[in-house]
Amino acid sequence: MRQNLKNVDAGQLQLVNILTQIVAIPEGELVVALKKFKRATFRKGEYILSEGQVCKNLYFVNSGLARSYLLQDSKEYIRQFAAENDFLVDLGSFLSQTKSSFYLQAIEDTDTLQISFEDLNCLFNSSFYFMKLGKLIADRSTINLIKRSVSLVKDDAKHRYLYFIKERPSLTQRVPQFMIASYLGITPESLSRIRKEISG
Amino acid sequence: MRQNLKNVDAGQLQLVNILTQIVAIPEGELVVALKKFKRATFRKGEYILSEGQVCKNLYFVNSGLARSYLLQDSKEYIRQFAAENDFLVDLGSFLSQTKSSFYLQAIEDTDTLQISFEDLNCLFNSSFYFMKLGKLIADRSTINLIKRSVSLVKDDAKHRYLYFIKERPSLTQRVPQFMIASYLGITPESLSRIRKEISG
DNA sequence: CGTCGAATTGATGTCATTCAACTACAGTGG
């Protein structure tokens, strides 16, 4: 039986679309790869990973919304939101298979495709295309993080917020304000005042 | 004539050591790759890249020290120091071959091996090993940047400085204080006061 | 020895935090 993409479900197709948008991959390899991804769903508020656990899977978000954050001195520091078509993982924990310092938690009911560390590594090591894909994704994420870290030293809270609502307008609606504040590195009170100032 | 690593110079050997420490690469491929790297030296203060130019090369620092920084409203924001065995590049400009928003400048007399965007791409696309190397380097840099961006929201200036001198003790000696301050996202005056407080 | 940029120090200002009070509102159980 010939392997093709006609029988994949909507979630898998969504993943394929994102991947092939980054690099062209032979259909046969995609079909093989898709077999390694398993559906995983999380309820609003549910923890996908907790601090101290090893991040054994990488998640592709089909629908819903999740966050990754750090807890220190009983304060939360959000480092990322992952919505539709985003990847979700604690990269440090995942790549070295060591204990995580981050939590991964669903903000909305969230539907994902997960792949294990071992399976993903097989994929990378068995296919030039996937290794290339991995590199390109890592490159992008490096560039994004450069932007973010530069912005954190260069811009004040108001500019960071304006940039956020420009870049991720849908999140501005879906994410509670105190989480946006945490992501921006400020308190909910400060964000509230900034919003007041902007609207006024 | 058999290709081997016996005839490479010290700088090339240094690069080989760093690369093979990340991933094992057949000697033959290394020899081919090394041919694409060309020696480039810069005097203290010299610009390796200026804002608005396209970053056409990636640099491996054999010796010396350089920085990458952004200029905005006539203020400098240093985003990275590159010393021995570090890579230096404006990744955003390099990967998309578009105008750079960063400056690359030698802080000390600096000795590098440079490779052009085209040559590096050939290397990546012609060899699985190099593609893997590229991915692993990008992964590392992502992880480092996650740490940095989290630290920028989580830690105050004092903690960021303490972390810096712990992680890069040699730089603490070699980099002028006002540049360390810029990297940390604070003013030279603030850093001076922090140092006073720590020593006292 | 003189010069110039780097570093320090002091006085003051600003932005964001902290703490506290209050409002709005969604979810729960009576």
Place this chain on the structure above:
DNA sequence: CCACTGTAGTTGAATGACATCAATTCGACG
């Protein structure tokens, strides 16, 4: 259907961290 409860969001006042501005001091180098 309404009161109860808890969480999010807002607002005010006081505090704190870092910036700014200005004046020296330090130190490398010609």
